[in-house]
Amino acid sequence: MAETNQINLKAVGGPNEALVVNTVRRRGPISRVDIAKLTGLTAPTVTNISGKLIEAGIISEYMIGEYSGGRRPVLLKANPDMAKMVIVDIRSKEVAGYVINAGLEISKTIHRDTRHLNKDEVLAVMLDVIGLLCSSEEGKDVAAIGIIVRGPVKSAEGVSLFSPSTGWRNVPLKFIVEAQFHLPTFVENDMRAMALGSYHYGPYRDIRNAVFLGVGGGIGSGIILNGELYRGLGDSAGEIGHSAVDVNGPVCSCGNRGCLEAMASETALVNLVVQAMREGRSSLVAQLVDQDTEAVKPEHVYAAAEQGDALAMELLQNVARYLGVGVSNVINIFNPELVIIGGGITRVYQLIEASMMEVIKQRVLESCFASVRIEYSAEGRAAALNGIVDLTMQGIIMNK
Ligand SMILES: [Zn+2]
Structure with missing residues (x-):
């Protein structure tokens, strides 16, 4: 199997590829037929994409069940090490940061109290937490950064429009973080991340x-x-x-x-x-x-x-x-x-x-x-973490 740093998720990129990867991550081991049913993609498209993903080491075939004369069901499962991400969750009283992989395994966590900090100080803490995680042993070869923030967010541009707990207004988080860390960064509102995570997991x-x-x-x-x-x-x-x-x-x-x-x-x-x-x-x-x-x-x-x-x-x-x-x-x-x-x-x-x-x-x-x-x-915060990992994975693969 390919090593983490040899997997190039961007190279397989496209919306259908992102859909298949996330479906196998959430539901695997899963058959190609079931992937087609869940995604609405045609069977040949799923076969074609899964071939490409197996080649790249992103997913692999997985046999289960007794051999009973017929064809043994071949299922697909995700390689949890296909990508590592740094996720920061900007809560009302703290910034929580994680190194987490595509299999939702957390290898490092940092919590920082932000209760008495002003809006610039909270931003500095967030950048500090990201920096510490990216430079840690666990954060080696991180592929992307995900940010969960309270209040309305322009997700496509990664802008926090208004975050009551931090006092942020129109803060271009994606721009700031990408400029400093040179990693693709994705921003989502906490409730939407929670909705996605609760829904899919x-x-x-x-x-x-x-x-x-x-x-x-x-x-x-x-x-x-x-x-x-x-x-x-x-x-x-x-x-x-x-x-x-x-x-x-x-x-x-x-x-x-x-x-x-x-x-x-x-x-x-x-x-x-x-x-x-x-x-x-x-x-x-x-x-x-x-x-x-x-x-x-x-x-x-x-x-x-x-x-x-x-x-x-x-x-x-x-x-x-x-x-x-x-x-x-x-x-x-x-x-x-x-x-x-x-x-x-x-x-x-x-x-x-x-x-x-x-x-x-x-x-x-x-x-x-x-x-x-x-x-x-x-389960709000854990669900939000799962949701932002899905969005970040989708973002990496679609090369946004
Ligand atoms: Zn109101």
């Missing part, structure tokens, strides 16, 4: 239409339509957090009033609790933060609610009902088979589920409600 991969809703400090989403990530014309699809659910509601981070994010995110929850405390309502939350309203975090509200605190429970139900409105809108618009709710709020899903479902039952059209499943997932 979770129990939901046979579902064709799904919406992933991340409810944390903000509310984002990733939309899978007909098995593909839907990005929209200007790369802006999925900003469900900024759909209005109360035109007279509080001001949102986008400047408008009453967006779902301003009514049903963890930030909205904390704002409601703080306002009530300042108006003199008593709550266990006050004890948990030593009366310091500035210090209230979602964890405090969840802890208080779990202990039966009336104020925390009341406001959590308030948020749950608006979340129900948001989920109802999503279901009525997309008629998906599945809605997955992820993000920080899933820690207390047992406390919000009843109120949310009551609103959903009330507001979703019967024809849509009958066919939809609503699930909760706490």
Whole structure:
């Protein structure tokens, strides 16, 4: 088998080749017939491409099953060492960096706290983490870099348009990183990466239409339509957090009033609790933060609610009902088979589920409600990592 540094993924490049490589990576060992079924490519095309990929050492043939007189099934599996990538995940409180291969095996991890850093310092930390990983023993022969960032992203150009947690606005991440490290770099929004990863590697991969809703400090989403990530014309699809659910509601981070994010995110929850405390309502939350309203975090509200605190429970139900409105809108618009709710709020899903479902039952059209499943997932970051690896692999092969 060829060594990692001898495999030239770009040389086999093309959209169909990328599709076959990623399908074998996700589903292998898999037969050529099944690859054709899953990708929609013709059998001769799959045979032709897989021949090329075997030649290059990217995939290999794999025999299984007893020989029973007929033809033994020949399956294809991916060479996990076909490519190594450096992935950085720019979270709200830290930058996490990984060296990971095409088989999703992580060989090195770095975490850096970014809690008290300004936007330029976060960028410097990100570049530092990438540099450390690329120059490490594990990061030798890295083929590409993938970046997961919160907030809207122009994926094709690799620009972070607005990232509330870092304060970035129009930061050309792809340009900056490629100029410094001379490696192809791919950037995606965390919710879309999570949607892709949950979809392709979770129990939901046979579902064709799904919406992933991340409810944390903000509310984002990733939309899978007909098995593909839907990005929209200007790369802006999925900003469900900024759909209005109360035109007279509080001001949102986008400047408008009453967006779902301003009514049903963890930030909205904390704002409601703080306002009530300042108006003199008593709550266990006050004890948990030593009366310091500035210090209230979602964890405090969840802890208080779990202990039966009336104020925390009341406001959590308030948020749950608006979340129900948001989920109802999503279901009525997309008629998906599945809605997955992820993000920080899933820690207390047992406390919000009843109120949310009551609103959903009330507001979703019967024809849509009958066919939809609503699930909760706490696997967000791991799913996002899998998703960005898929996008990065696709980018390397298509030589973008
Ligand atoms: Zn908004």
